[in-house]
Amino acid sequence: MTQVIVQAATGVDLVEAALDAVCGYPDRFPAPAPTRGPVSIRFLVPGRSGVVSALKGLADAQAVPGVVDAAFTITPGRAFERRHSSSDRLGYVITVGDNAPARAEVAIAKMHIEFEARP
Incomplete structure (x- = not known):
């Protein structure tokens, strides 16, 4: 549920962002979208x-x-x-x-x- 709430509020997919960070792609962390x-x-x-x-x-x-x-x-x-x-x-x-x-x-x-x- 938290993932859905954060994505609805910011446009950021927490799972994708976490995988990017773990895989060494921190520069791909998306900027939050306009709410x-x-x-x-x-x-x-x-x-x-x-x-x-x-x-x-x-x-x-x-x-x-x-x-x-x-x-x-x-x-x-x-x-x-x-x-x-x-x-x-x-x-x-x-x-x-x-x-x-x-x-x-x-x-x-x-x-x-x-x-x-x-x-």
Whole structure:
């Protein structure tokens, strides 16, 4: 995620820049591009534990203007135990440009995780 955020904000691909430096090409390190505006990230944190039955709304989130990356980080069938830590993040959206924070909120609100019914 950090690589996507830095590239969205500066135009610099961190992996490419690191490889260039390691391979002895530090002069190829690109100058940052003019910024495309603020960058924002929001995480999808479910309010409960359980077995994931479905992931919905990713395409809708990706269609929000300004979204440069969006994904779920869990798959259906996997058990999830809420721990009240960063491991609770089961999805994210990254936005860039004017109103990036508001657009990130709109995009993350379109993503939903459904859980199997509890017995």
